[in-house]
Amino acid sequence: xxxxxxxxxxxxxxxxxxxxxxxxxxxxxxxxxxxxxxxxxxxxxxxxxxxxxxxxxxxxxxxxxxxxxxxxxxxxxxxxxxxxxxxxxxxxxxxxxxxxxxxxxxxxxxxxxxxxxxxxxxxxxxxxxxxxxxxxxxxxxxxxxxxxxxxxxxxxxxxxxxxxxxxxxxxxxxxxxxxxxxxxxxxxxxxxxxxxxxxxxxxxx
Amino acid sequence: xxxxxxxxxxxxxxxxxxxxxxxxxxxxxxxxxxxxxxxxxxxxxxxxxxxxxxxxxxxxxxxxxxxxxxxxxxxxxxxxxxxxxxxxxxxxxxxxxxxxxxxxxxxxxxxxxxxxxxxxxxxxxxxxxxxxxxxxxxxxxxxxxxxxxxxxxxxxxxxxxxxxxxxxxxxxxxxxxxxxxxxxxxxxxxxxxxxxxxxxxxxxxxxxxxxxxxxxxxxxxxxxxxxxxxxxxxxxxxxxxxxxxxxxxxxxxxxxxxxxxxxxxxxxxxxxxxxxxxxxxxxxxxxxxxxxxxxxxxxxxxxxxxxxxxxxxxxxxxxxxxxxxxxxxxxxxxxxxxxxxxxxxxxxxxxxxxxxxxxxxxxxxxxxxxxxxxxxxxxxxxxxxxxxxxxxxxxxxxxxxxxxxxxxxxxxxxxxxxxxxxxxxxxxxxxxxxxxxxxxxxxxxxxx
Numbered sequence: 193x194x195x196x197x198x199x200x201x202x203x204x205x206x207x208x209x210x211x212x213x214x215x216x217x218x219x220x221x222x223x224x225x226x227x228x229x230x231x232x233x234x235x236x237x238x239x240x241x242x243x244x245x246x247x248x249x250x251x252x253x254x255x256x257x258x259x260x261x262x263x264x265x266x267x268x269x270x271x272x273x274x275x276x277x278x279x280x281x282x283x284x285x286x287x288x289x290x291x292x293x294x295x296x297x298x299x300x301x302x303x304x305x306x307x308x309x310x311x312x313x314x315x316x317x318x319x320x321x322x323x324x325x326x327x328x329x330x331x332x333x334x335x336x337x338x339x340x341x342x343x344x345x346x347x348x349x350x351x352x353x354x355x356x357x358x359x360x361x362x363x364x365x366x367x368x369x370x371x372x373x374x375x376x377x378x379x380x381x382x383x384x385x386x387x388x389x390x391x392x393x394x395x396x397x
Numbered sequence: 398x399x400x401x402x403x404x405x406x407x408x409x410x411x412x413x414x415x416x417x418x419x420x421x422x423x424x425x426x427x428x429x430x431x432x433x434x435x436x437x438x439x440x441x442x443x444x445x446x447x448x449x450x451x452x453x454x455x456x457x458x459x460x461x462x463x464x465x466x467x468x469x470x471x472x473x474x475x476x477x478x479x480x481x482x483x484x485x486x487x488x489x490x491x492x493x494x495x496x497x498x499x500x501x502x503x504x505x506x507x508x509x510x511x512x513x514x515x516x517x518x519x520x521x522x523x524x525x526x527x528x529x530x531x532x533x534x535x536x537x538x539x540x541x542x543x544x545x546x547x548x549x550x551x552x553x554x555x556x557x558x559x560x561x562x563x564x565x566x567x568x569x570x571x572x573x574x575x576x577x578x579x580x581x582x583x584x585x586x587x588x589x590x591x592x593x594x595x596x597x598x599x600x601x602x603x604x605x606x607x608x609x610x611x612x613x614x615x616x617x618x619x620x621x622x623x624x625x626x627x628x629x630x631x632x633x634x635x636x637x638x639x640x641x642x643x644x645x646x647x648x649x650x651x652x653x654x655x656x657x658x659x660x661x662x663x664x665x666x667x668x669x670x671x672x673x674x675x676x677x678x679x680x681x682x683x684x685x686x687x688x689x690x691x692x693x694x695x696x697x698x699x700x701x702x703x704x705x706x707x708x709x710x711x712x713x714x715x716x717x718x719x720x721x722x723x724x725x726x727x728x729x730x731x732x733x734x735x736x737x738x739x740x741x742x743x744x745x746x747x748x749x750x751x752x753x754x755x756x757x758x759x760x761x762x763x764x765x766x767x768x769x770x771x772x773x774x775x776x777x778x779x780x781x782x783x784x785x786x787x788x789x790x791x792x793x794x795x796x797x798x799x800x801x802x803x804x805x806x807x808x809x810x811x812x813x814x815x816x817x818x819x820x821x822x823x824x825x826x827x828x829x830x831x832x833x834x835x836x837x838x839x840x841x842x843x844x845x
Contacts (some may be wrong), residue, residue, distance in 0.1 A: 201806075201810075204555075228807055231796075235446075235803050236800040237450075239534065239537075239700065239800055240536055241694075244696065249807070251543060251547065252804070252808045252809075256809040259809055
């Protein structure tokens with residue numbers, strides 16, 4: 193399984209990096225937010241000469257690169273270091289390397305536009321994975337996602353439950369192995385039901 | 398230029414137009430009304446930074462002749478002032494310090510003395526930043542010390558409290574030090590010039606130091622306490638052995654002598670004003686071949702000088718047209734004339750303004766209003782002006798509070814919320830200290 197994890201100075205994906213030991217291949221995308229550097233340039237331009245600003249910028253990027261290398265080495269990840277907009281950089285990297293899953297610690301609506309399953313990892317032990325589907329009858333059309341989740345469930349030793357969104361009453365269809373908690377699933381199902389336009393698999397833990 | 402900035406400029410340009418057509422209120426002249434429009438226009442430009450601040454300063458200078466407030470000759474004469482030459486001289490001195498490497502020598506010394514524990518290291522960074530900001534622009538000091546502090550904490554993981562505290566201490570030290578002398582920030586010589594041009598009050602370099610230095614000396618340990626309590630540094634490996642610079646070279650000794658001579662002249666030759674001594678120092682740098690004109694060109698931030706022109710236009714224009722007096726009279730009529738309350742509100746408002754705009758711009762906007770209020774309510778103009786100038790040197794909480802905050806943030810050692818936690822406390826402590834100095838200490842010292 194090829195995993196992509198993105199980090200910048202505001203978003204350090206601690207849970208995702210811990211979880212990434214289940215991945216066969218881990219790519220760490222470290223992003224230096226271009227807008228921050230632009231802001232530094234704008235705010236400093238009247239008090240510092242451009243030469244000093246350029247030097248400072250180089251130094252700041254170099255410091256971030258060192259940090260990126262340290263994180264990548266610590267987690268045995270392949271490093272991709274970019275100066276770019278956070279979300280745009282992730283989108284580009286997803287198109288470039290086609291990972292099996294994108295791991296992140298926080299949720300942002302913009303993730304919906306990514307052409308890849310997104311795992312928002314809140315950390316801690318996972319005993320059950322809920323797979324929420326619009327229509328069980330059309331489960332075949334999301335076969336790849338189901339296989340991916342079954343793979344993940346196997347790697348972390350969790351149960352996989354397939355939960356139909358259309359059902360009024362909480363009912364958990366058994367996945368490969370399922371001894372889940374229907375009440376908790378019902379709450380999450382109500383949450384997911386609000387987003388009918390979701391097209392890709394989102395794994396919430 | 399982005400669409401948002403264009404929109405801001407469009408709406409800002411409507412301000413003078415609207416003021417032109419609205420009737421002039423009783424007690425205010427046409428010129429005063431239009432100066433208030435320029436004040437509002439400048440505030441929008443300074444906050445939004447729709448244009449580079451230096452260009453905004455120039456724009457503020459050309460508006461009075463366009464709107465028929467002052468003839469162009471009079472407006473541009475506001476610029477011809479010793480504070481401008483003080484600023485230029487101070488920047489040349491800073492270029493000399495940078496070229497000679499004296500700052501790095503000093504930083505290495507301080508880090509060696511203070512570097513035997515994480516807590517002491519953070520105090521050392523604060524002291525290093527603040528002391529250098531006595532002689533150079535605070536922003537230049539942050540830029541110069543960044544690689545030095547960065548080198549020391551290179552092995553420290555980001556996200557660690559020690560890394561956060563070190564970088565926050567760097568920007569805070571420079572900010573706290575910048576208020577102590579006239580060289581730390583352009584707003585300081587601007588305040589001196591404003592007081593002299595508008596009220597005939599002469600504040601010498603020594604008098605400024607006597608009033609402001611104790612504020613810095615009190616802030617440093619308090620900032621250290623705040624930083625180390627909010628982000629208690631862990632016991633980590635860090636280096637205080639900077640790359641060896643060998644023995645102190647001839648240029649460094651010469652530069653040290655130039656600084657000492659300049660400070661001596663500033664402290665003793667009161668009749669020379671503030672610019673003469675600094676320009677003598679600047680000339681000495683060339684006589685001793687410490688730096689070349691090319692070095693000076695590399696370090697001279699013209700934006701500050703141009704912004705100064707706009708600030709002087711605002712200050713003098715509001716004063717001469719009676720607009721600041723009219724505005725202050727109305728503020729006092731609405732909010733009352735309790736001197737302590739007025740002072741506190743002015744300090745707090747100035748600090749809040751420094752969090753969203755440049756320090757110099759905040760002081761430029763607040764000084765004419767604050768001193769107008771002082772006159773209207775019978776307060777000491779010097780007391781109010783100094784309180785505003787010192788409060789205008791803060792801006793600890795937000796990244797845009799001062800370029801130093803953003804510069805250190807860009808290294809990735811801390812997050813926005815990390816500096817907010819310490820900054821809100823630091824701003825509050827700073828406000829209290831300035832308030833106590835303005836109401837009690839300066840009176841007790843007999844400097845008002």
